[in-house]
Amino acid sequence: MFSRNLLAAVDTELAHAPAVALLGARQVGKTTLALAVGETRPSVYLDLQSPADRAKLAEPELFLADQAGKLVILDEIHHAPGLFPVLRGVIDRQRRAKRPAGHFLLLGSASPNLLRQSDETLAGRIAYLELTPLTLNEIGTTSPDDLWLRGGFPNSLLQPTPARSLRWRQDFIRTYLERDVPQLGPRIAAETLRRFCTMLAHHQGSMLNAAALARSLGVDGKTVAAYLDLMTDLLLVRRLPPWHASIGKRLVKSPKVYVRDSGLLHALLGMADKPALLGHPIVGASWECFVIEQVLNAAAQAQREVEASFYRSQAGAEIDLLLRFGDAPPWAIEIKRSLAPNLERGFQSACADVQPARRFVVYPGVQRYRLSEGVEALPLAELMALVVSA
Numbered sequence: 001m002f003s004r005n006l007l008a009a010v011d012t013e014l015a016h017a018p019a020v021a022l023l024g025a026r027q028v029g030k031t032t033l034a035l036a037v038g039e040t041r042p043s044v045y046l047d048l049q050s051p052a053d054r055a056k057l058a059e060p061e062l063f064l065a066d067q068a069g070k071l072v073i074l075d076e077i078h079h080a081p082g083l084f085p086v087l088r089g090v091i092d093r094q095r096r097a098k099r100p101a102g103h104f105l106l107l108g109s110a111s112p113n114l115l116r117q118s119d120e121t122l123a124g125r126i127a128y129l130e131l132t133p134l135t136l137n138e139i140g141t142t143s144p145d146d147l148w149l150r151g152g153f154p155n156s157l158l159q160p161t162p163a164r165s166l167r168w169r170q171d172f173i174r175t176y177l178e179r180d181v182p183q184l185g186p187r188i189a190a191e192t193l194r195r196f197c198t199m200l201a202h203h204q205g206s207m208l209n210a211a212a213l214a215r216s217l218g219v220d221g222k223t224v225a226a227y228l229d230l231m232t233d234l235l236l237v238r239r240l241p242p243w244h245a246s247i248g249k250r251l252v253k254s255p256k257v258y259v260r261d262s263g264l265l266h267a268l269l270g271m272a273d274k275p276a277l278l279g280h281p282i283v284g285a286s287w288e289c290f291v292i293e294q295v296l297n298a299a300a301q302a303q304r305e306v307e308a309s310f311y312r313s314q315a316g317a318e319i320d321l322l323l324r325f326g327d328a329p330p331w332a333i334e335i336k337r338s339l340a341p342n343l344e345r346g347f348q349s350a351c352a353d354v355q356p357a358r359r360f361v362v363y364p365g366v367q368r369y370r371l372s373e374g375v376e377a378l379p380l381a382e383l384m385a386l387v388v389s390a
Contacts, residue, residue, distance in 0.1 A: 001032060001036075002029070002134055002138050002139065002140070002154055003138060003140075004029065004033050004131070004138060004301075005135070005137065005138060005298075005301040005302065006022075006033065006129060006131055006301045007033060007036060007037065009129055009301070009302075009303055010022065010033065010034075010037050010105070010129060011037065011040075013127045013129060014037070014071070014105065016127070017125070017126060017127035018091040018094065018095070018103060018104065018125045018126070019087060019091060019103070019104040019105075019106060019122055019125055019126040019127070020104070020105050020106070020126065020127050020128075020129060021077070021106045021107075021108060021126055021127070021128045021129070022034060022105060022106070022107050022108075022129050022130075022131055023107075023108050023109075023110065023128060023129070023130050023131070023235070024109065024130055024131035024132065024235060025109060025133070025153075025234065025235045025236060025261075026109045026172075026176060026180060027153050027154075027155055027172060028131055028132070028133055028152075028153060028154075029131060029134075029154050030075075030107045030109075030131050031047075031075055031107065032154075033131060034073045034075070034105055034107055035073075037071070037073075037105065038071055038073055038105075041070075041071055042069060042070045042071065043070055043071040043072070043073060044067050044070050044071075044072055044073065045073040045075065046072070046073065046074055046075065047075045047076065048074060048075060048076045048077060048079045048080045049075070049076050049079055054080070057080070057083070060083060060086045061086055061089070061090070064086065064087075064090050065090075070103075071103065071104075071105060072103060072104050072105070073104075073105045073107070074104065074105070074106050074107065075107045076107060076108065076109065077106040077107060077108050078108050078109070078110060078183075079183070084121035084122060085121055087104060087121070087122060088121050088122055088125065090103070091103065091104070091122070091125050092125075106126075109180070109234070109235075110233055110234055110235070129303075130235070130300055131301075132152070132293075132297035132300055132301065133151060133152025133153055133260075133261050133263075133293075133297065134147065134152035134153075134154060134157060135152065135294055135297050135298050135301065135384070136294055136298075136380065136381050136384060137298065137381070137384065139157070142157060144380075144381075145274060148262050148286075148287070148290050149162070149165075149262070149263070149266060149271075149273070149274055149277060150162070150165045150169075150263045150266075151169065151261040151262050151263015151264055151265075151266070152261055152262075152263065152293075152297075153169070153172070153261065153263060153264075155168055155172075156168050156169050156172075156263050157263075162272050162273045162274075163272055165263070166266075166267055166270075166271075166272040169263050169264055169266075169267035170267050172264075172267075173194070173197070173264060173267060173268065174190075174194075176234075176236075177190040177193045177194055177197075178190040181193060181230070181234070188227070188230075192217065193227065195216075195217060196213070196217060196224075196227050196231075197231070197236075197259070197268055198268050198269075199213055199216060199217075200231075200237065200257055200259055201259050201265050201268035201269050201282070202269070202282070203257070204257075204258060204259060204265060204282055204285040204286060204289060205256055205257075205258055205285035205288050205289060206256065206257065206285075207252060207254040207255065207256055207257075207312075208228075208239070208254045208255050208256070208257050209254070210224045210225060210228075228257070235260065236259065236260060236261070236264070237257060237258065237259060237260060238257070238258045238260045238289075238292075238293070239255040239256070239257055240255055240256040240257075240258065240292070240308060240309065240310055240321075241255050241309050241310075242254065242255060242256075242309060242310060242311070242312065243309040243310060243311045243319075243322050243330075243354070245354075251311070251312065251313050251314070252312045252313070252314065256310055258289040258292065258293075259289070260289070260293055261293070262286055262289060262290045262293070265282075265286055265289070266286070269282060283337065284337055287335065287337045287364075288320060288335045291321075291333075291335045291362050291380055291383075292308070292320075292321055292335075294380055294384060295321070295323070295333075295380075295383060295384055295387055296308055298384040298387060298388055299387050299388065302388040304325075304387065304388060304390065305325070305326070306323050306324065306325055306387065306390075307323070307324040307325075308321065308322070308323055308324075309321075309322045309324075309330075310322060311332075311350050311353070311354055312350075313349075313350070313353065315349075316346050316349075317346050317347075317349035317350035317352075317353060318346045318347065318350055319332045319333070319334065319347060319350045319351070319354065319356075320333060320334055320335045321333040321335065322354065322356070323387065325390050328357060329354075329355060329356055329357040330354065330356050330357065331356055331357060331358045331359070331360065331390075332347075332350070332351050332354060332356035332358070332359045332360070333359075333360050333361075333362060333383070334347050334359075334360070334361045334362070335361075335362050336361055336362065336363045337363070337364060338363060339363065339364060339365050341361045341363045341371070341377055343361065343371060343372055343375060359374055359375040359376070360375070360376055360377075360378055360383060361375060361376070361377045361378070362377075362378065362379070362380050362383050363377055363378075363379070364379070364380070365377070365379060366379055367379070368382055
């Protein structure tokens with residue numbers, strides 16, 4: 001079992017909130033983490049995909065009343081939306097009785113947007129945490145390059161060979177599209193969704209062109225937007241918004257789109273090993289997304305509030321990643337795969353526009369050094385540590 005950074009945060013939230021929702025993509029390790037939390041206190045675990053466990057909730061108020069004083073872990077909560085009003089009543093009765101908080105841990109394979117029932121019914125009673133795929137500071141002695149190639153899903157990372165890891169990810173994608181997506185969202189043909197995801201993979205890190213995607217799929221722009229919303233809500237795709245400010249420049253308005261997990265990206269493109277990845281045209285965009293996800297995942301697991309965007313002007317000035325903490329000026333981050341990174345004129349021009357508080361170039365080396373006046377080159381792990389402590 002990998003040691004997950006979010007474990008302490010789950011404990012903290014359970015001490016203060018009547019219910020905690022632990023969200024994350026399927027197979028990311030939510031159940032393992034929840035069971036580890038349950039081992040530290042009296043608890044009961046129910047898998048709401050199991051007919052036997054669902055039968056226990058035939059009279060949910062009676063069952064939950066019998067579990068007073070225990071942590072009730074409800075896995076795949078989106079399969080039982082009718083439970084949310086019951087949970088609200090139980091929580092409110094506990095509040096009136098002045099019982100300790102932290103009675104329910106809800107696990108879901110979607111974002112809060114797909115759990116609207118919890119937003120509406122448990123407003124003011126629930127805290128949300130996202131368990132992301134594994135980060136660099138959670139993999140122990142595993143090679144960072146293996147994490148990049150195979151992605152952060154524990155079962156993918158633990159496979160004995162690259163070929164077995166690729167097979168696991170391909171099976172995961174097929175199962176997700178054929179079985180899980182229809183349960184979580186609208187019924188869309190699995191082959192259509194696979195084509196859509198493969199197109200996104202080929203355009204990794206590019207600005208969204210919904211019209212071009214719609215033409216390739218033979219659908220309209222609104223349908224493409226709905227597909228993208230669904231993949232985003234399932235925590236499989238990230239839309240990185242453009243940075244906007246009144247600086248008198250013409251800026252791009254479309255977001256960049258990424259398949260969030262690098263292992264799933266490589267599986268969609270059929271890349272089984274590192275030589276295949278390094279020889280593929282997508283290698284730079286893959287590394288860029290890997291860096292972005294590692295940084296944002298580390299911030300999320302440390303519960304650091306950070307606003308992420310990118311900067312690009314019509315004149316070609318560009319910053320790969322801008323991180324803003326509160327109202328402070330942002331950090332400007334350029335992402336390079338080279339061991340000898342160079343500063344490009346577009347980055348310098350963009351920094352002149354944005355006036356960031358700090359400027360970094362992330363590269364795959366191991367040393368931190370000054371690249372130019374006010375700009376440091378540093379390894380990814382050091383940037384993650386800086387973001388967590390910012």
